[in-house]
Amino acid sequence: MKPVRHVEGRTAALRLENLDTDQIMPKQFLRGIDKRGLRDGLLHDLRFDAEGRERPGFVLNRPGYSDVSVLIGGNNFGCGSSREHAVWGLQQAGIRAIVAPGFGEIFYSNAMGNGLLLVTLPEVDVRRLMDEADRVPGNSVSIDVDALVLRSAGGVEARFEMLDRHRRMLLEGLDAIGLSLTHRDRIEAFAKGHWAAQPWLKDVGRFSTTLTPALSRKRERE
Structure with missing residues (x-):
C-alpha cells in the first residue's frame, strides 16, 4: 500500500444513516475472482433505477460532484456484511476518505487495512460539513493524518482520534500483514x-x- 499522510479533496454529503455494505457494493457485483470492475457497482441501486438510468436526485449524479474524493456520511456507515469489496469499490471510484459520526466495525477495519482513510467526528461537525458540501458543490477538505486534524474550505476545523496501529499503518503504507512483519x-x-x-x-x-x-x-x- 502507499502511505497516506494527507488527503485533500472535494466532498459530497451522503445523508444516509446505516448505509450498509450491500448498498455500497450490491451482491451482483461480487461474482469475479479479483478486484476489477467494482467501480461500476458502487452504490449502484442508489445511483441507477431499475432500467439502468441515472437517478438525477442522487448526489453523486448531480453537476459539480463528478470528481468527489471525500464522502461525508451518516452514522453507522458501512454496517452489514464483512465484504471487503465495498472498500475496493470506493477506492476504484476515487474515494480517498470518508467522514462520519461512526462506522461499522468490520468495514472500519477493512478500510484502514486497505488504506482508505476513515475519520470519526461528532455529529455537529459532520452536519456542518454536509451543509457545506450541499451549499458549495465540491467544497474541499484537508485531512492531516499525522496531526489528526481536518479542515474544510468553509471553516470547519476538528481534531479526530485514531488507534496508534491504524495511524501507523496509514503513515507507513502497511496492511495487517506488513504491520505484523515489523515485529x-x-x-x-x-x-x-x-x-x-x-x-x-x-x-x-x-x-x-x-x-x-x-x-x-x-x-x-x-
Missing part, C-alpha cells in the same frame, strides 16, 4: 524458544497427515 525478530525469537521448550509439537500437522494414511491401512488389515 518479525520478536516473532522468530518467540518461535525459537517455543520449539526449544516443546519440540514434540513442532510440525505436528505434517506428521499427522503422514501418519494418518498408514494408520488407516493398518486398521483395514486388522
Whole structure:
C-alpha cells in the first residue's frame, strides 16, 4: 500500500444513516475472482433505477460532484456484511476518505487495512460539513493524518482520534500483514524458544497427515 499522510479533496454529503455494505457494493457485483470492475457497482441501486438510468436526485449524479474524493456520511456507515469489496469499490471510484459520526466495525477495519482513510467526528461537525458540501458543490477538505486534524474550505476545523496501529499503518503504507512483519525478530525469537521448550509439537500437522494414511491401512488389515 502507499502511505497516506494527507488527503485533500472535494466532498459530497451522503445523508444516509446505516448505509450498509450491500448498498455500497450490491451482491451482483461480487461474482469475479479479483478486484476489477467494482467501480461500476458502487452504490449502484442508489445511483441507477431499475432500467439502468441515472437517478438525477442522487448526489453523486448531480453537476459539480463528478470528481468527489471525500464522502461525508451518516452514522453507522458501512454496517452489514464483512465484504471487503465495498472498500475496493470506493477506492476504484476515487474515494480517498470518508467522514462520519461512526462506522461499522468490520468495514472500519477493512478500510484502514486497505488504506482508505476513515475519520470519526461528532455529529455537529459532520452536519456542518454536509451543509457545506450541499451549499458549495465540491467544497474541499484537508485531512492531516499525522496531526489528526481536518479542515474544510468553509471553516470547519476538528481534531479526530485514531488507534496508534491504524495511524501507523496509514503513515507507513502497511496492511495487517506488513504491520505484523515489523515485529518479525520478536516473532522468530518467540518461535525459537517455543520449539526449544516443546519440540514434540513442532510440525505436528505434517506428521499427522503422514501418519494418518498408514494408520488407516493398518486398521483395514486388522
